Amino acid sequence: MTIFELTWRWMSDPEQWQGPDGIPARLIEHLWYSALALAIAAAIALPLGLFIGHTRRAAFLAVNSANAARALPTLGLLMLVVLAAGVGLLPVLVALIALAIPPILVNTYAGIRAVDADVVDASKGVGMTGMQVLTKVEMPLAVPLILLGLRTAAIQIVSTATIAAYVSLGGLGRFIVDGLARRDYELVAGGAVLVALLAVVTQAAFVLLQRTTSAKVRGT
Amino acid sequence: MSDWLDWDWLASHGELFAALTGDHLYLSILPVIGGLLISLPLGLACVRWPRIYPPVLGTTSVLYALPSLALFVLLIDFTGFEPLTVMIPLTIYTLSVLVPNVVDGLRSVPDPVRQAATAMGFAGIRRLLQVELPIAVPVIMAGLRVATVANISLVSVGAIIGIGGLGQLFTEGFQRGFPTEIAAGVALIVALAVAADALLVIVQRVLTPWSRA
Numbered sequence: 001m002t003i004f005e006l007t008w009r010w011m012s013d014p015e016q017w018q019g020p021d022g023i024p025a026r027l028i029e030h031l032w033y034s035a036l037a038l039a040i041a042a043a044i045a046l047p048l049g050l051f052i053g054h055t056r057r058a059a060f061l062a063v064n065s066a067n068a069a070r071a072l073p074t075l076g077l078l079m080l081v082v083l084a085a086g087v088g089l090l091p092v093l094v095a096l097i098a099l100a101i102p103p104i105l106v107n108t109y110a111g112i113r114a115v116d117a118d119v120v121d122a123s124k125g126v127g128m129t130g131m132q133v134l135t136k137v138e139m140p141l142a143v144p145l146i147l148l149g150l151r152t153a154a155i156q157i158v159s160t161a162t163i164a165a166y167v168s169l170g171g172l173g174r175f176i177v178d179g180l181a182r183r184d185y186e187l188v189a190g191g192a193v194l195v196a197l198l199a200v201v202t203q204a205a206f207v208l209l210q211r212t213t214s215a216k217v218r219g220t
Numbered sequence: 221m222s223d224w225l226d227w228d229w230l231a232s233h234g235e236l237f238a239a240l241t242g243d244h245l246y247l248s249i250l251p252v253i254g255g256l257l258i259s260l261p262l263g264l265a266c267v268r269w270p271r272i273y274p275p276v277l278g279t280t281s282v283l284y285a286l287p288s289l290a291l292f293v294l295l296i297d298f299t300g301f302e303p304l305t306v307m308i309p310l311t312i313y314t315l316s317v318l319v320p321n322v323v324d325g326l327r328s329v330p331d332p333v334r335q336a337a338t339a340m341g342f343a344g345i346r347r348l349l350q351v352e353l354p355i356a357v358p359v360i361m362a363g364l365r366v367a368t369v370a371n372i373s374l375v376s377v378g379a380i381i382g383i384g385g386l387g388q389l390f391t392e393g394f395q396r397g398f399p400t401e402i403a404a405g406v407a408l409i410v411a412l413a414v415a416a417d418a419l420l421v422i423v424q425r426v427l428t429p430w431s432r433a
């Protein structure tokens with residue numbers, strides 16, 4: 001039997017659609033971890049990226065440490081925090097936030113940095129304060145790159161939230177990890193297909209958002 | 221659990237670390253090479269026939285979004301619990317990162333340079349290999365560095381299905397509740413990624429001697 005037949009058989013079983021171990025409940029858990037992690041990572045990395053881009057301060061240090069942080073293996077980080085702080089939402093959030101900060105930070109910085117220096121000069125020339133230059137000129141121009149960073153972060157979070165199940169949390173990874181443990185291939189395939197679908201939908205949602213905002217910037 | 225770093229354990233497991241590091245390198249670097257070998261002709265084709273680029277780019281960006289664990293477990297059915305099961309998804313990720321860079325790199329070759337090369341008698345494959353590709357090297361290398369670091373970090377997820385190189389230290393350490401083992405894995409993976417990245421920077425300097433001025 002192929003993966004798709006297995007997945008279809010699993011998904012068409014009405015029992016999978018109810019209860020705390022049903023598909024909707026696991027999907028909501030998965031989205032909850034992902035959204036929370038993305039929001040916190042953005043709350044940290046966006047202001048930092050804006051600050052570094054605007055002031056050009058500590059840029060070398062920040063960009064290089066962000067790149068080095070990309071090498072951090074999320075699974076190992078997750079397990080270390082679980083051993084230190086116990087099972088719960090905290091370790092999953094820490095691991096996912098660490099994963100999401102580098103792309104948001106680096107792209108926000110690059111977006112602000114790429115704003116034409118003449119445009120910034122002109123804005124200062126017409127009497128804008130530093131804050132006004134940042135919020136009214138640099139930020140709108142940097143939106144496409146900032147969104148790209150958020151999109152990369154979101155996709156990585158949604159994909160990686162799967163491993164939360166390995167340390168006994170919920171989410172769609174539960175099906176994969178439980179299926180592997182029970183050698184229930186139907187469950188494994190179903191879970192894998194669902195996570196892949198969710199990642200692709202997340203990607204499509206961000207592409208749509210990028211198109212709408214870039215249309216707005218162009219004024220069409 | 222009381223003492224976080226058991227130095228005696230670390231000191232007595234050098235051979236294990238060396239063996240797992242070897243596995244880890246094999247699992248992560250081979251897909252980088254495979255991805256490069258596929259993305260070069262694919263990128264060239266996209267530059268020559270620009271119409272195929274949007275669908276290729278669309279496909280690679282969807283493939284990139286697929287979660288590694290999902291791909292690993294879906295492939296088990298076809299390739300079994302073998303290194304290939306981990307290496308195929310990593311090759312796909314490498315490819316997704318590299319194709320846009322190969323295309324951008326080749327498109328960054330200024331037209332006057334191409335015309336000058338043609339005027340000097342460079343044509344076809346020779347112009348490509350001796351003029352266009354070298355100029356595209358910095359952009360391609362930037363993609364190669366991202367893919368290499370990402371692969372080295374991602375291989376460890378394979379430990380969940382039993383093929384994860386240094387990731388084995390994570391699953392074992394976690395089952396035993398032994399943080400030292402996990403910390404050793406994290407440190408070795410980060411060190412490996414940083415070393416590989418530094419090596420690629422050196423390779424780039426060797427390949428583009430003109431940029432050292």
